[in-house]
Amino acid sequence: MRQDAYPEPYPFPDPALAEEDGLVALGVPVTPANLRAAYARGIFPWPFSARHAVPWVSPGERAVLEFERLHVPKTLRQARRRKPWTFTIDRDFGLVMAACAAARRPGQRGTWITPAMRAGYAALHGEGGAHSVEVWDGDRLVGGLYGVDAGGLFTGESMFHLEPDASKLALLHLVDHLAARGATWIDIQQLTPHFAVLGARLIPRSEFLGRLALERAAGRRLF
Secondary structure (H helix, E strand, C coil), rough: HHHHHHCCCCCCCHHHHCCCCEEEEEECCCCCCHHHHHCCCCCCCCCCCCCCCCEEEEECCEEEEHHHCCCCCCHHHHHHHHHCCEECCCCCCEEEHHHHHHCCCCCCCCCCHHHHHHHHHHHHCCCCEEEEEEEEEEEEEEEEEEEEHHHHHHHEEEEEECCCCCCHHHHHHHHHHHHHHCCCEEEEEEECCCHHHHCCCCEEEEHHHHEEEEHHHCCCCCC
């Protein structure tokens, strides 16, 4: 099927009916309308490379970081007090995405942040649906993260650091920002050792979808 033959926004199927691998659609273009529709249903694009059709997934288990469970190690608390860094939100979304795409990750030969992904999320950011956190050492960007507002729930997509602790401190800045607006948790999609140390955990897809629906119904403004 040609890309221009897809309806937009794409009518994603119910993710609750997906198989354990979570695949719900394949090859749907990464556009702002499709991204909004997908995240509203607990679905996100997860491409393997620029050469393959983009899979859209809602995994059988979802990683979440609940603020009441957040564990900040002593060394990170000390770094937060001592680092003379500046934190901003949405100051340079494009630069953060580029840095995340360029980051080397263990076990990965390339990046899933393809040119099509960058273009789609940048357009969504322009519409107010995607956001970034930046960490600056003077005028130098040393860390950050970006993600999507799924309608009252922040879904983290990727993060990077050029200095130790920069990405972790970007996350803490985001948590403070969201908590001040009434949020109590974020979606981090996959559980990594980095997030496990901070207190993140896996929940079943059914629980995640139910909690997402409640957040969307609350209509909370995060940004």
